[in-house]
Amino acid sequence: MVDMATIVSLCKQRGFIFQGSEIYGGIGSAWDYGPLGVELKNNLKKLWWKSMTSRLDIVGLDSAILMHPRVWEASGHVEGFQDPLVDCKSCKHRFKADQVSGKKCPDCGGDLTDLRMFNLMFKTHVGPVEDSASLVYLRPETAQGIYVNFENVYTSMRKKVPFGIAQIGKAFRNEITPGNFIFRTREFEQMEMQYFVKPSEADKWFDKWKEIRFNWYKDEIGLGESRLRFHQHDAKELAHYAKVAFDIQYEFPIGWQEIEGIHHRSDYDLRRHQEYSNKSLEYFDEATKEKFIPYVIETSEGCDRTMLAIMIDAYHEEEVKGETRVVLRLNKSLAPIKIAVLPLSKKDDLIAVCKKVVESLQHRYVVEFNISGSIGKRYRRQDEIGTPYCVTVDFESLSDQKATVRDRDSMKQDRVELSQLKNYFLERF
Numbered sequence: 001m002v003d004m005a006t007i008v009s010l011c012k013q014r015g016f017i018f019q020g021s022e023i024y025g026g027i028g029s030a031w032d033y034g035p036l037g038v039e040l041k042n043n044l045k046k047l048w049w050k051s052m053t054s055r056l057d058i059v060g061l062d063s064a065i066l067m068h069p070r071v072w073e074a075s076g077h078v079e080g081f082q083d084p085l086v087d088c089k090s091c092k093h094r095f096k097a098d099q100v101s102g103k104k105c106p107d108c109g110g111d112l113t114d115l116r117m118f119n120l121m122f123k124t125h126v127g128p129v130e131d132s133a134s135l136v137y138l139r140p141e142t143a144q145g146i147y148v149n150f151e152n153v154y155t156s157m158r159k160k161v162p163f164g165i166a167q168i169g170k171a172f173r174n175e176i177t178p179g180n181f182i183f184r185t186r187e188f189e190q191m192e193m194q195y196f197v198k199p200s201e202a203d204k205w206f207d208k209w210k211e212i213r214f215n216w217y218k219d220e221i222g223l224g225e226s227r228l229r230f231h232q233h234d235a236k237e238l239a240h241y242a243k244v245a246f247d248i249q250y251e252f253p254i255g256w257q258e259i260e261g262i263h264h265r266s267d268y269d270l271r272r273h274q275e276y277s278n279k280s281l282e283y284f285d286e287a288t289k290e291k292f293i294p295y296v297i298e299t300s301e302g303c304d305r306t307m308l309a310i311m312i313d314a315y316h317e318e319e320v321k322g323e324t325r326v327v328l329r330l331n332k333s334l335a336p337i338k339i340a341v342l343p344l345s346k347k348d349d350l351i352a353v354c355k356k357v358v359e360s361l362q363h364r365y366v367v368e369f370n371i372s373g374s375i376g377k378r379y380r381r382q383d384e385i386g387t388p389y390c391v392t393v394d395f396e397s398l399s400d401q402k403a404t405v406r407d408r409d410s411m412k413q414d415r416v417e418l419s420q421l422k423n424y425f426l427e428r429f
């Protein structure tokens, strides 16, 4: 398996991901998505959004990051979203208590402070006065924006249980030990869906969503099945709101780790918001004339963590004619650049043909036009960024009105009429 350093370096060299604020020496655990990274990430988000909201029983939402501070009291985060931490008295390094065994610092052997609880929520203030009345938190999960809008959504959209609300957005956690590139950061994006069900049907829907979500990684994202598995939370791991929880894990270079949590949250959140807001969040079932607080099945995917899994899974090195070829075998729907158009030489008449090809394709696909370096080098660059097809215009193209299309994975080349290129790609994307 590829190591993390290789992925970090490729991401920087090829414009996927840069260290945040790099010219100032960087800021711990913040990363910026470059031109190719943002295309890939947007493609991932679009795929997820479509997989959720194209269902008749799911609608979307985009709620605010800043929420009423009472939300986080009701949700249990003020009280319960904490990690135990210890500091080293000598080197000042900070650890989650469960990462150290014994009473000595794992880095320098120094003495450790007593264990303290540390709340992971970022605090800030609204308005000019920094008093306790102006305190707000940056949301540590997008889910609460969905719960507090439950009634707005189901009445305005005339939704009937079972139905779900999907949301993509930033979340913030003041992690004690961020690291491993974009695996654990303090600012990250989540793609969450909360599915509201009758209590008696919660177990059935939990099993259904487990299956749907596992298949999403396997079939839609194209991650290797042998590197995917479920992990069930034991009593110690369960979050304060969860009744049952399964993680979908991916085998990263750092071992098996969670990329998505699937949680049976019972009626915990809606019941707590009803209690704290004094607003009824009961649902009335017209068919059975029953009133109840729906149970929630949550699917919670980390967008950045999935990005890392995608890069690792796609990365391949292979021997071609005695040389090492690096190729990102990205799923075509995720690839940041779909087609590269390459003139064999910098001659004006070849460039003119290329420009026409670009114009005919760019309204439908993200196309790159590249004239610098040998054709071999340009193929290598496109392989490394996962471009599924390269179209090469050569001197013969001027007479036969055809171009060579090279397939990233098989490296097979087809000679295709310029007028047929559009159809050729329609069949392949």
Ligand code: ATP
Binding pocket: 141, 173, 175, 182, 183, 184, 185, 186, 187, 188, 190, 258, 259, 260, 261, 300, 301, 302, 303, 304, 305, 306
């Ligand atoms: P972990 O145990 O790794 O801290 P978690 O169980 O706290 O994760 P959840 O609260 O279930 O995570 O969040 C859902 C998803 O959000 C995770 O599966 C992960 O993909 C993503 N996620 C959570 N915390 C971070 C983080 N600090 N950086 C990047 N992604 C994160």
